[in-house]
Amino acid sequence: MTLTKDQLGRLSETDVRNPIPPEELLPALTSPPFIPSTSLINVRELGAVPGSAILSGLAYRCGTLELAATDPQALAWLSASVKRIFDIRSPEERERAPDPRIDGVENTWFDSASVDLPPVLDDFVEGGGEVGLRKEYLKVLDIYRRTFSAVLEHIRDRPGEPFLFHCTAGRDRTGVLAGILQSLAGTAPDDVRFDYMLSRIGTEPARERLLRYARVGTGTTADDEHPGFYNMCSLRPSCWNAFVAGVQDMYGGWEGYVTKTLGFSTEDLETIRLHLREGNVSNRLRSWLTAANCTSRSVDKFSSGAIYRQC
Incomplete structure (x- = not known):
């Protein structure tokens, strides 16, 4: 059964402390824009998101890509679906869990501009964690700007050539890049936010593991959790809105980030927009x-x- 946009939207609002029942999760993970996988998590096609302006079959995202190395089905899908993979992770993450090498697929990674320090949980205490998520996502725009530039260069210079990008869980860093691409393509802000929220569903198969990972990274425990912990681990529309407002305040919007910080020209930007929407058809x-x-x-x-x- 394919779920509707409204059904997916309601499911994406599930509190991160509560599991999504299997009888609801399976139909969701087999509904577009999700791509079923037994190893990768949060696998989605950007162009299949309801309301997306991005060309179908061009851009994909996921988490736990390293697990594809022992999954023949995942390797076959990657080989058939993408020509280039962009890794949005730190050197330490790559060393612990290297990307698989796939014939015919180019792997691309650039060192981060600075050390990606763990979040400060005190920043997430107020409200729904909007202050903390805004700060973290703006930090992502700076730390991983070289990889983001490479993705935009790929779209500009290799129109229609399908690619995939990922971080560890395919949620935050991956979500920021997806937001850039959706916004540049002209996807409506409500649909960009909807795409962001879908990661609550996509990461559900690894929810407990990701919560443990977050506890280790922030030095908290299940018995003595910081009051900002679950806000940090949650996905809320208000947090995405706060981030978008931060992009506007700091860069003058997505276009300002791409031109002033990443260094693309106005002509480059228009070419990227066109290729996101039309690929090599144009x-x-x-x-x-x-x-x-x-x-x-x-x-x-x-x-x-x-x-x-x-x-």
């Missing part, structure tokens, strides 16, 4: 229209989805 149209002696203006606007009669 290039084929451009060649055909140019051969038909269309004006440059008509070629650009036809490729952007409008039909003009200059030809």
